[in-house]
Amino acid sequence: MELLEIEIKAYCEDGTAAETRIMELGGVFIEARREEDIYFNHPCRDFRITDEALRLRGVGGSTVLTYKGPKLGGRSKTRVEQEADIPDRAAVKAILTSLGFVESGRVAKERKLYHLHDVEICLDRVEGLGLFIELEKKDTDREKVEAVLFSLAEELGLTRFERRSYLELILDAAPL
């Protein structure tokens, strides 16, 4: 069975309180990093309609190319995700452009990453959007992991969930 990215996201009102609660629950701080993402739309299908994504993510000096399939239903944001390390970001960007992929938007954020048991917790300060918490686990069993993630969200006091991606939120907020 294919590995799925099972993820829920919520607005975070108070970052300091959230961090304290993560540590109380046994979370381990992993790192803080800046992520700069460029999203591309497909030359002949509209990813806003097909609910797919193609992203070049720069973190420090390294870059990852990621394809995300459409959300698979359920209460979480669960998708097939395929990733490839890219040593030369500019070269891959040039090839994508030649193939007709068009830049559709950029997302930049300061991400604090925690591990709590086998869940990744991201405290994200997204430029232009504000503060969010994402809870994520890669697994094949969506329903089992959804129960774990929503239970953890409750322990963290999260209530305002958001199924749209950061890119969708930025594009929805942009003046036409």
Add this chain to the structure above:
Amino acid sequence: MELLEIEIKAYCEDGTAAETRIMELGGVFIEARREEDIYFNHPCRDFRITDEALRLRGVGGSTVLTYKGPKLGGRSKTRVEQEADIPDRAAVKAILTSLGFVESGRVAKERKLYHLHDVEICLDRVEGLGLFIELEKKDTDREKVEAVLFSLAEELGLTRFERRSYLELILDAAPL
């Protein structure tokens, strides 16, 4: 100005004689290697018509993704070429497949590479096609380089030139 891949290709009747002649002219043997290429067609334009190419080339343990633009005219095979190193071949192949790229053919060859001044000479034994010599130089001035390459071809005794790619030759030879 963009760097062009300026290349001519000819059938080679006698590999041993060609190698001797390359050395007599001052050529330096660089390496022998096996190259295994997978070509992809585009999800919404036909590269056989647009004369473009997208290729994953495996050489030893490493992989390069290459986009080639349409031939730019002249007597040579001159194209814009964009290349990116790919550490994880399977991951990029999976992403291309998800994006709708379809495998269109494979080319495998044993390549002997020589340098003669600033020209790359490839003596290629291509599976299913036979023996060829390619003369190649990356430059911005197509006409100047064409003159150099055809002059060198004459010194190597090459007479039967071929503008089709190995992939085109294989597809043209395949039973429908």
